[in-house]
Amino acid sequence: MAKIRPLGIYAFLYLAFLYVPVLFLPIFSFNDSAIVAFPLKGITTQWYANLWSDDAMQGALWNSLKVAVASSLVATVLGICGARALTRYRFPGKAGIAALIMLPLVLPEIIIAISLLVVLLQLGFSLSLFSVTLGHILMSVPFSIAVLSSSFEGFDRSLEEASLDLGEGPAATFFRVTLPIVAPGILSSLLITFTISLDEFIVAFFLSGTEPTLPIYIWSQLRFTAKLPNVLALGSLLLLASFLLLSVAEVMRRRAVRRAGAGTSGGFL
Amino acid sequence: MNDRIIIEIDRVTRKFGSFTALDEVSVQIREGEFFSLLGPSGCGKTTLLRQLAGFDDPTSGAIRIDGQAMVGVPANRRPTNMVFQNYAIFPHLTVEQNVAYGLRRLRLDGQERERRVKEALVRVDMAHLGARRSNEISGGQRQRVALARALIMRPKVLLLDEPLSALDKKLREQMQVELRHLQRAVGITFILVTHDQEEALTMSDRIAVMFGGRIAQCDRPENIYQQPRSRAVAEFIGGMNFLDAAILSESEDVIEVDVAGFGRAEVRKPAGAYFNGSGLTIGARPERMTLVYDEEAGHNRVVAGTVVEASYYGDMTYYAIAIESLDRPVVVSMRNTIGRRSLAAGEKVQVGWSPESLVPLV
Numbered sequence: 001m002a003k004i005r006p007l008g009i010y011a012f013l014y015l016a017f018l019y020v021p022v023l024f025l026p027i028f029s030f031n032d033s034a035i036v037a038f039p040l041k042g043i044t045t046q047w048y049a050n051l052w053s054d055d056a057m058q059g060a061l062w063n064s065l066k067v068a069v070a071s072s073l074v075a076t077v078l079g080i081c082g083a084r085a086l087t088r089y090r091f092p093g094k095a096g097i098a099a100l101i102m103l104p105l106v107l108p109e110i111i112i113a114i115s116l117l118v119v120l121l122q123l124g125f126s127l128s129l130f131s132v133t134l135g136h137i138l139m140s141v142p143f144s145i146a147v148l149s150s151s152f153e154g155f156d157r158s159l160e161e162a163s164l165d166l167g168e169g170p171a172a173t174f175f176r177v178t179l180p181i182v183a184p185g186i187l188s189s190l191l192i193t194f195t196i197s198l199d200e201f202i203v204a205f206f207l208s209g210t211e212p213t214l215p216i217y218i219w220s221q222l223r224f225t226a227k228l229p230n231v232l233a234l235g236s237l238l239l240l241a242s243f244l245l246l247s248v249a250e251v252m253r254r255r256a257v258r259r260a261g262a263g264t265s266g267g268f269l
Numbered sequence: 270m271n272d273r274i275i276i277e278i279d280r281v282t283r284k285f286g287s288f289t290a291l292d293e294v295s296v297q298i299r300e301g302e303f304f305s306l307l308g309p310s311g312c313g314k315t316t317l318l319r320q321l322a323g324f325d326d327p328t329s330g331a332i333r334i335d336g337q338a339m340v341g342v343p344a345n346r347r348p349t350n351m352v353f354q355n356y357a358i359f360p361h362l363t364v365e366q367n368v369a370y371g372l373r374r375l376r377l378d379g380q381e382r383e384r385r386v387k388e389a390l391v392r393v394d395m396a397h398l399g400a401r402r403s404n405e406i407s408g409g410q411r412q413r414v415a416l417a418r419a420l421i422m423r424p425k426v427l428l429l430d431e432p433l434s435a436l437d438k439k440l441r442e443q444m445q446v447e448l449r450h451l452q453r454a455v456g457i458t459f460i461l462v463t464h465d466q467e468e469a470l471t472m473s474d475r476i477a478v479m480f481g482g483r484i485a486q487c488d489r490p491e492n493i494y495q496q497p498r499s500r501a502v503a504e505f506i507g508g509m510n511f512l513d514a515a516i517l518s519e520s521e522d523v524i525e526v527d528v529a530g531f532g533r534a535e536v537r538k539p540a541g542a543y544f545n546g547s548g549l550t551i552g553a554r555p556e557r558m559t560l561v562y563d564e565e566a567g568h569n570r571v572v573a574g575t576v577v578e579a580s581y582y583g584d585m586t587y588y589a590i591a592i593e594s595l596d597r598p599v600v601v602s603m604r605n606t607i608g609r610r611s612l613a614a615g616e617k618v619q620v621g622w623s624p625e626s627l628v629p630l631v
Contacts, residue, residue, distance in 0.1 A: 122298060167374040181361055
């Protein structure tokens, strides 16, 4: 029998602390009672059924998806440009620029939200899903660059030269060599930035105006005790979706790194 | 090999900012020739190769391949193909797909295409591994794939950028022989960039030795080794003793010199060489001299010395011999044949030499 080591116990407690609270969400979402407390009363899928007919929730979900699709696309395109510049070229002030681009990773979200609010209002924008999308792009770009850098860093320039040498022009080289090799990285960036936008609350709260995104809708529902089980059901679904998306993203990123010919690196997740 | 010129490099200069990577390089390469560019890193050999491939253009000068001007022609429209230093095997494709990569542009029908891929793989002995992915083959096999991928295009010139430097010693020696055989079999002009003098000597028909963006000497391997024109070339290729000498007299093809520590000798003068002043440097390869053992006799010229150090290499032993009136010991190599005992430091010996041992250096 394996010896129980102190570090093993620590790791177990750590994981329990992280995930046990999250596990309550799906458990209570199937509980046949409006009161969130043990003991469980029975199993029901009523709360999930309620979601199905909740128009306000579906409107918020639709808003969130629009924002998430738009911001992940734009952030990934910007991320491709940024990651390529940072991994391929040398230019003056590179370290400083890289630090500034990555700064939103550590900047408190509330600061980003307030400053964006002030700037957008000063510029005369009205608050809408568009302003939320702008905020989410700002927050997503550093993540996109972090993910894409690892697949671009291993990209060997001589592969493109070899393709040219074998008679293919620049466009064919891009589609036959460059894109297939970095595609998993791009997909991974899209999935991660999509997830970030879908979950984001603070920036959306400040910038969304009259069209709530899903997290804001959930927050507003918490005021009504009777609606709480619905929120738990919704939360469980979101949890599942986020988990699936991020898993796919990480698998893609690893594939990108392997394809680019580099060894296994630490990775983003 | 024939005498038709396939590549003309005409006063090619390449500057990167204030750094001159190539300085008025001119050389002509014949069809079917195995030509090596040899030199230390930073000498411009890879820059010159990239100019031939079309990845870079000269600041001034002209390059012609098979009579066609090449400057400004992009890499994908040149009749050259390249084997990259790291092989640049496409990681998302199989061995077969890698080899067939360039054929797409030629619009061959399916049968012809398959036949050429198979032929190329058989030629490099990789036919059984066609379905493997690039991360499932070894370094030596990657090199074969890179060769097949380039040769399938039937280029007029094959460019090889240090293709053996990533392989271990044993495999490198084996690939040197194979590459040479392959070149004879296909009859294509090969241009090899290398910093390994042994590699250049064993494989090439001709070698251009480069230093600081210029070709210092361009000749057949035997001549490069036996008749280096300058101290830099002699130093870069093999071991060489450098001896000071005074010029006593000079005629059309011989110079009479007085070599420090060794005495007078008439040495052959390289064609077209001019010696200024009264002194020059003489080079002497370690294997072009001998140590005279007691039991041997009959050497016309000997000079007395003392063994300072013996370096054992298995088949050879290199002796550093101190000679009176020389401030540095000379190095003499001896093959360890039967019945020849090893000498120890401190032993008195006679160094046997002849005028053919000596090479005047510019």
